[in-house]
Amino acid sequence: MFHMRGTTVAKAAEFDFMRKVVMIGAGGSGKTALVNRFLTQKFSEQYIVTIGSQFAVKTVSVHDNNGHDVVVKLLVWDLAGQQRFDFIRGSYYRGSKGALLVFDTTRKSTFLELPKWIEETENALGERIPIILLANKVDLVHERVITTEMGKAFVEEHKLNGYLETSARNGQNVEEAFARLAKHSIS
């Protein structure tokens, strides 16, 4: 936002914090759809290699630990293809302060590979970052195979930082997921 006053162009402070966060989880679990929903409030049926660049940017307002409103500029990194992943793994994780770990509640295999993603994040960074588990595609109620109890138990067992049931299709908990991650990323 630029405020123009005569010849003076003052750039307002747009954010209090800037944080890189990463989308992780099995291919097809809905990572890109969630980022798209977060950015555009829309759901897109086709797979779109969305952003062109390596990350999407959006600011969110959250309460910090003292209850103050702060604006966090999130740089959300999302992998386009799975193939090149080995090659870019290091740069993908580097500097990230949080992750949304996504699985597809209609496909058990995506739930079973969750530990692999947690390990990979830790190995790449040499430390633990805040991770929020997203049980995605909960709009597909009749196809669901992973229950709320299973999701919550996983979060307990692996000491993750949160659990949300999401749908990129109807938008359920999508804003909430990024807002919570933003809050953890500054704490």
Ligand SMILES: Nc1nc2c(ncn2[C@@H]2O[C@H](COP(=O)(O)OP(=O)(O)O)[C@@H](O)[C@H]2O)c(=O)[nH]1
């Ligand atoms: N019904 C439903 N479909 C979804 C949802 N999220 C993603 N999808 C679909 O699942 C497929 C894979 O999504 P995508 O975002 O490409 O997964 P990614 O590989 O993790 O990035 C696409 O066909 C999406 O349209 C959701 O919440 N509900």
Ligand SMILES: [Mg+2]
């Ligand atoms: Mg994707």
